[in-house]
Amino acid sequence: xxxxxxxxxxxxxxxVKDLFNLSxxxxxxxxxxxxxxxxxxxxxxEMGANLVLCARKQERCQxxxxxxxxxxxxxxxxxxxxxxPADIQAVxxxxxxxxxxxxxxxxNAGISWGxxxxxxxxxxxxxxxxxxLTGTFLCAQAVGKxxxxxxxxxxxxxxxxxxxxxxxxxxxxIGYHASKGGVISFTKDLxxxxxxxxxxxxxxxxxxxxxHMSSRVLEHNRELFLxxxxxxxxxxxxxxxxxxxxxASDASDYVTGHVLVVDGGQSAW
Numbered sequence: 001x002x003x004x005x006x007x008x009x010x011x012x013x014x015x016v017k018d019l020f021n022l023s024x025x026x027x028x029x030x031x032x033x034x035x036x037x038x039x040x041x042x043x044x045x046e047m048g049a050n051l052v053l054c055a056r057k058q059e060r061c062q063x064x065x066x067x068x069x070x071x072x073x074x075x076x077x078x079x080x081x082x083x084x085p086a087d088i089q090a091v092x093x094x095x096x097x098x099x100x101x102x103x104x105x106x107x108n109a110g111i112s113w114g115x116x117x118x119x120x121x122x123x124x125x126x127x128x129x130x131x132x133l134t135g136t137f138l139c140a141q142a143v144g145k146x147x148x149x150x151x152x153x154x155x156x157x158x159x160x161x162x163x164x165x166x167x168x169x170x171x172x173x174i175g176y177h178a179s180k181g182g183v184i185s186f187t188k189d190l191x192x193x194x195x196x197x198x199x200x201x202x203x204x205x206x207x208x209x210x211x212h213m214s215s216r217v218l219e220h221n222r223e224l225f226l227x228x229x230x231x232x233x234x235x236x237x238x239x240x241x242x243x244x245x246x247x248a249s250d251a252s253d254y255v256t257g258h259v260l261v262v263d264g265g266q267s268a269w
Contacts, residue, residue, distance in 0.1 A: 019251040023048030026099040027248060028091065030082055030139060031109035033060035035211035036158065036240055040106055043241030044248055045071045052095040052102075054080035055109065074099070082109045082135030085142070092142045101150060104248045105143040107136040107183075108158040112176040112213055116169075125175045132179035133186070140190060144199065153199040155190070156247045159183040161207045161263045170221065180205075184259055191257030200256040202247045207263025209235035230265030 027044045031037040032053040041051055045068045053061040053068075058079035065075035076098050080087040095102055110132045113124045136157055147153025162173070163180030184203055191201040208225050210218055218225065218234065226232055243260050246252050261267055 014250075016251070020245055020249045021048060022104075022245065022249055025049045025103040025248070026052065026095065026101050027104035027106060028052040028054065028095055028102060028139075028143060029106040029108055030080065030135070031055050032106070033057065033064045033077075035213065036206060036209060037106070037108035038064055039237055039240050040108060040156075040158075040244040042068065042071075043238075043244050044104070044106075045073045045075075046241070047245050047249070048073065049104065049248070050074040050099060052076045052078065052091065052098075054078040054091045056081050082139055083130045085138050088138050088142045092146060096146060102143055102146045102153070104154045104156070105139060105147075106156045106158065106244065106248075107139050109135055110158065110179075110213075112173050114171075114173050114217075116172050117174050120172075120175065128175035129179050129182075132176070133182040136183055136186060140186075140201075144194065147199050148194070148197045151198050153197075154248050154252070155199065155201045156244060157183050157187045157201070157203040159187070159203040159205040159259060161205050161261060161267050163205060164261075164267055170224075171217070187259065188257045195256055200247075200252060202252065202255060202257070203259045204240065204243050204247065205259050205261045205263070205267075206240060207235060207261075207266045209239070228266055228269070229263070230268060233264060235262065235264065 027049045029037055029041040032041040033055045045051055050073050051068055053065050055061050061077035065077040068075050078091050078094060080091050111128055113128050140155055160180040162177045163184045187201055187203040240262055243262050
């Protein structure tokens, strides 16, 4: 140890099961009723976290919330457009009123729009950026105010391997790529800004997972995409759970500003 530097490490031993245990924690998952958001929400619930699910279609959230209650956790289903600050604040207020704390925020809500760059309409570009990037900022800002008062919190932003680089012309979704690149930079900067509040901010960058949003693209490009994935398969309904639980739990207390890539090795080429 360097002279004059205090040793602040903790010698208290904790069982690894305790480090991953989320019992009693409260997690807000945007877009948590279907697709990757639902998979993540299920993983958190399986480890004991109470859930606040929010999306534009509240009825989908309600259905998912009722199913997750079978895991023995408490749930709350709310309607929310992440482009609307008032909607977001209503979710935060309802979550805090119901549970008295917010431990985890998963910024998962997102959309895509396919069009050649030279033809993409400004309104479609704005819709993608406002949902994927500005929505992530607005949710983090609103929930962060609660976490700062608590002196702790975990924020998990769902980025994408699309945010790590470019893509061939066959994938004309420049707004999506730009938004996810922005989410990655936002994650790193917010991690630096809020480390002093004991808030860990990380991102997950999934590769190709069959979802309602990606199904058409995968259907038309299946063999091409598989040839670019060393594990030679797409992500399944369980592949994001472990990553989400790790970043939501005490097991990741010394991890912040990190982008955890879950892509079957696609970005390792």
